Amino acid sequence: MGRLGSTGRRVLLRMKSGERRYAATSRELDWLCRFRMGAAMDLKGVRAFCSVAEGGGFSRAAAAQGVAQSVLSRQVSALEQELGGRLFHRTGRGVKPTEFGEALLPRARALLAEADQLAAEARGEGASPVGSVDLGIVPGWAQPLVSVLTARVLADYPRLRLRVHEAYSGQIEAWIATGRVEVAVFNRYRRGAVRGAEQVSRCDMMLVGPKGHPALKRRDVPFRSLDGVALCGPVRPNGLTTVMSEVAARHDVALNFVLEGSSSAILREAVLRCGLCTVFPRPFVEREMAGPGFAASRIVKPSLEQATWLAVGTQRPATLAARTVARLVREILKGR
Structure with a gap:
């Protein structure tokens, strides 16, 4: 074969x-x-x-x-x-x-x-749409989106079934390109359009660390403040770490990634238990790291931004079920 x-x-x-x-x-x-x-x-x-x-x-x-x-x-x-x-x-x-x-x-x-x-x-x-839909989603959006989406489906579309696959953006984009998932939610960290996708959210990126960390004394911190700081981040290759490395090279900043993790939960735990810092989008920080053990500052000069994109697969004509799930995802993300 x-x-x-x-x-x-x-x-x-x-x-x-x-x-x-x-x-x-x-x-x-x-x-x-x-x-x-x-x-x-x-x-x-x-x-x-x-x-x-x-x-x-x-x-x-x-x-x-x-x-x-x-x-x-x-x-x-x-x-x-x-x-x-x-x-x-x-x-x-x-x-x-x-x-x-x-x-x-x-x-x-x-x-x-x-x-x-x-x-x-x-x-x-x-x-009324019928059938199963494969949805690929990045970890940062999985927790709020999947629960709200499931509730909407149960209430309004009882014959729909969801299969949710969580991964970082590069894997999600590969899945939507090959047809493994029918609807995809992924992130990009550079400006510009993404062919075949629509932007549904844009937000600031935040430096997050344990309460009292010396790099997090101000509300806004310049990118150069990351120089030498012990960091944790997503497993590379990854869009965020790639952009951060490019910015660091232009501004002569030495990034010190001591841990790479395959989920947001791993990185959050590393911040809480090990005193490391990481970079997360503002909505995730406000939702998951608002407790007394964390501190966060917006990264500026230059700022880092995350754009979230929604795509429907083009390997085959989208079913009514896939189009319905994409519409619900759009409504949920644009309402946040």
């Missing part, structure tokens, strides 16, 4: 008929998957594939669907035979999608969402 490439790159697929290989762009591949999985396959196989991938194993997926494990196994095997490739690797703890399976999974989920929406429209329920 050939590797599946990114948009515009030629990829190779071994078709079911013998060993003939087919060259296609990812857009052609998307059409091929839709045709073969929609027209030639029973949707039960596609649904079984998605359920096993989400559950991480056949037994968990069977329990969730209320069917025998052997039934799911036969459905997935039939789909693998029809598509001409293995969809899962068997591991000691269950199953994991192959590279081929990972590439098809977003398209399979979209196909099911479209099928569910079509069924709803046939029942006269077309105004």
